[in-house]
Amino acid sequence: MASVEPVVFVHGGAGTISSDAKARQLVEGAKRAARAGYKTLTSGGSVVDAVQIAVELMENDPIFNAGLGSVLNVEGEVEMDASIMVGADLSAGAVTVVKDIKNPIALARLVMEKTSHVLLAGDGAKKFALSHGMVPLEPGALATDATREALDKWRAKQSEVPAVLGTVGAVAIDSEGRLAAATSTGGREGKLAGRSSDTCMIGSGTYADDKIGAVSTTGHGETIAKFCLAHAIIKAMENGEGADRATNSCIEKMTERLNNTAGAITLSCKGEVGVGFSTNRMSWAYVKGDQLHFGVDRNKKEFEKL
Ligand code: GLY
Ligand code: GLY
Numbered sequence: 001m002a003s004v005e006p007v008v009f010v011h012g013g014a015g016t017i018s019s020d021a022k023a024r025q026l027v028e029g030a031k032r033a034a035r036a037g038y039k040t041l042t043s044g045g046s047v048v049d050a051v052q053i054a055v056e057l058m059e060n061d062p063i064f065n066a067g068l069g070s071v072l073n074v075e076g077e078v079e080m081d082a083s084i085m086v087g088a089d090l091s092a093g094a095v096t097v098v099k100d101i102k103n104p105i106a107l108a109r110l111v112m113e114k115t116s117h118v119l120l121a122g123d124g125a126k127k128f129a130l131s132h133g134m135v136p137l138e139p140g141a142l143a144t145d146a147t148r149e150a151l152d153k154w155r156a157k158q159s160e161v162p163a164v165l166g167t168v169g170a171v172a173i174d175s176e177g178r179l180a181a182a183t184s185t186g187g188r189e190g191k192l193a194g195r196s197s198d199t200c201m202i203g204s205g206t207y208a209d210d211k212i213g214a215v216s217t218t219g220h221g222e223t224i225a226k227f228c229l230a231h232a233i234i235k236a237m238e239n240g241e242g243a244d245r246a247t248n249s250c251i252e253k254m255t256e257r258l259n260n261t262a263g264a265i266t267l268s269c270k271g272e273v274g275v276g277f278s279t280n281r282m283s284w285a286y287v288k289g290d291q292l293h294f295g296v297d298r299n300k301k302e303f304e305k306l
Contacts, residue, residue: 004177004271007288008037010054011275012064013166014218014263014282023296025063026283031294033057035306037170038287048086048109051170051182055082055105058168059184062144065166067103069144070186072151075193078142080186081200082108083119087179087208087269096200097122100136101129105184108200110134119200147189154190167199169216171208171267179267181208181230183216197221203231213237213269215247219262219279227254233266233274243267243274251276 012030017023037054041047059067070078082104083094093112096119098104107129111120120128126136167185183206185199198204198221205221207230208214215230224230229250236246247266255261255278263277265284275284275295285294293303 003175004173005288006038006041006172006174007267007271007273007286008034008041008050008054008170008172009265009267009273009286010034010037010058010168010170010284011216011218011263011265012058012168012283014261014277014279015166016279017281017296023281023283027285027294027296029058029061029063030283030285031292033168033170034285034287034292037172041172041174047172047174047178047180048084050172051084051180052105052109054170055168055182055184056103059103059105062146064168065186066168066184068142069147070142071189072143072147073187073191073193073195076143076148076151077193078186079193079195080104080184081197082182082184083200083202083206084108084112084182085180085202085206085208086112087210087214090209092118092202092206094119094200094202095121095125096196097194098125100139100141101126101134102137105182107134108182118202121196150189167205167218169206169218169265171214171216171265173214173267173269173271177210177269179208179210179214179269181206181214181216188221198224198229201225203228205230207231207234209234210269213243213267215264215266217262217264218282219277220260223254223258223260224262226258229254229262229264233264237266237268243272244276245274247274248276251278
């Protein structure tokens with residue numbers, strides 16, 4: 001097959017990001033993750049390594065709602081979801097309601113590679129992590145002062161609308177046209193204990209198929225799950241829409257049908273990029289060739305030379 005220009009594309013979550021300073025921080029974090037993923041890919045790593053490294057970097061950065069800095073559920077605990085998929089053979093792995101694990105995306109990859117299952121949950125997922133040498137953190141270690149304060153505010157208002165939405169994700173393509181996608185989240189602030197999100201659902205939060213493309217989504221999880229947003233975008237591409245058109249048309253249809261918001265990043269099997277969101281902002285960044293492209297505001301795309 002014709003050679004494709006490699007791309008590593010990440011998002012740092014879609015939502016109501018009202019502070020410009022926070023928006024800037026999220027973009028800077030997304031840029032770091034895109035660069036790290038691209039470096040992995042161009043120094044001998046696979047597309048799966050690239051999306052995992054990019055997502056882990058954001059899980060380890062407390063500004064993002066994944067890993068350290070995940071939002072708290074109604075009981076004040078962190079429960080995380082993640083999923084990963086390989087486009088060559090549709091291998092997929094996911095975890096849900098995982099506590100005290102530093103990098104849920106690494107655990108999702110272990111589920112993909114070391115079990116015959118697609119999704120492990122809660123205590124079973126943790127037991128599996130331990131049996132593969134992962135060391136659990138102290139209970140509460142992934143909560144931060146910022147997430148504790150945010151939960152207090154949410155409780156005081158008892159609002160249905162959480163202050164923090166967002167998820168992190170990455171998609172990558174290599175020069176052979178191999179694709180992978182990965183997504184990780186702390187979920188929705190104030191959620192019920194035990195709630196699973198779109199992020200652990202293959203076809204909603206994550207999808208990759210070398211014959212078509214790869215997608216990672218972010219936003220209101222229940223809405224994304226009902227619409228199977230990632231797979232809807234894949235289907236739209238299969239039916240002839242380009243990556244950007246497919247991403248934006250599906251998000252638009254989802255928002256029209258279900259009156260809630262989301263965002264997504266997409267790569268087609270030819271390496272075309274698509275980015276869209278129906279929230280006010282979504283941080284994203286990708287590296288292609290010697291250029292780093294990025295943005296957070298609607299209709300504003302920037303780039304710089306690496
Ligand atoms: N479809 C039911 C099961 O696989 O457990
Ligand atoms: N999309 C992430 C969540 O709703 O939990």
